[in-house]
Amino acid sequence: MLFRQLFDEDSSTYTYLIADRTLKQALLVDPVLEQVEGNYQLLDELGLTLEYCLETHIHADHITGTGKLRTMTGCSVIVPENAPVTCADGFMGDKQVLKLGSIIVEAIATPGHTNSHVAYFINQKILLTGDALFIRGCGRTDFQSGDPGVLYDSVTQRLFTLPDETLVYPGHDYNGNTVSTIGEEKQSNPRFVGRDRLQFITLMNNLNLPNPKKIKEAVFANQKCGNV
Template identity: 50%
Template sequence: MHPIQLFDPESSTFTYILRAASGREAVIIDPVDKQWERDTLQLDRLGLKLAYVLETHAHADHVTSAGKLREMTGAKAAVPSGCCIPPADVQLHHGDVLRFGDNEEIKVLHTPGHTAGSMSFVWHGNVFTGDTLLINGCGRTDFQSGSAGALYGSVTNELFTLPDENLVWPGHDYSGQSVSTIGWEKRNNSRLANRDKQSFIELMGNLNLPRPKLIDIAVPANQNLGLPQGA
């Protein structure tokens, strides 16, 4: 089973809708505030009822629509327990399983490094990696309690131990790519393939990336599910 992949061009963010094989329930991963109308229209078009809104982490480059979607649909917001998002309905921990539809299961993996609380989600041979593992790259590790060493461990010990044929659906892409596989990333990822932990840490420490423009707005907003403070 494949997800429905949607894209926000302003933040280069992927949002995913997972639909149950039977029944009408669905889950959405990493929705973007400016795209809530698109996302609800897609759900309506397919006759789907939203059961969960999932976040892979507290994003620094866009504001989530999780709170708005929860209000509109009655879905539960499920978030990584280490990301300080107290208004969520469900605080996720490593090894948790989320169930929706008749027999659908999403396995939760704690994959810190981009942020301390970052998580990935496994469903039917698909893994949604957020900013932990990107296509031919990975998320930065220089803010929000990021750690290059932790990210290296998350990828090598959790994600790269999944079957090679598992499809990798990242949280972002900046080069017009949409999906990869665990096997391809293990062999070819320009930051991680055939690289030991120390050289990866050195690589990440020398990226000298600019500070995300929206970080001071996005992170506090996302820690409140994208809703105004006090809402």
């Protein structure tokens, strides 16, 4: 399996490229519109055919590149079940599996940041957590039908029950971190360690963060696969 972590500096977004080396077929998770040309060039350099673009959720901080990549490559766009998207080719619900040669992608429903959010568990080793779980943090819950209690349940009951050695690759990082493990986050994530559900809800409801600068244009565009 080929695995690459790609980064959009403007939105601090990670995009993930995963490919079957034998079949030369690939999928991208959470591509960013401004990085599409670079993504396409990398696929060409590696001799890969893009089969799927997967979204973990409808993003509020950047415009997705899925629609443009579908136009360029003919790939299929897959989004979480019940996401308010009119342009998808398919949906992934909890425990549903997508196979691409030797790559097995299992969707784990992790609502809370938004009400339609999934993490992708790759070959039972790599966990792409989207905005549900960050390295020493987690996604916000104060817009897009976010719910801190639901997010607490998603992380503690679904993600923290995975093997400790599971590699955690988040949808964003603002501090230069690239990878963690479930074991590390259970022991050291300050959003969760030492907090019960009610304490977590209180914390999340009092973050008082500014809205993402692209929220008005991004949510609308991403419901159309990035077509503004």
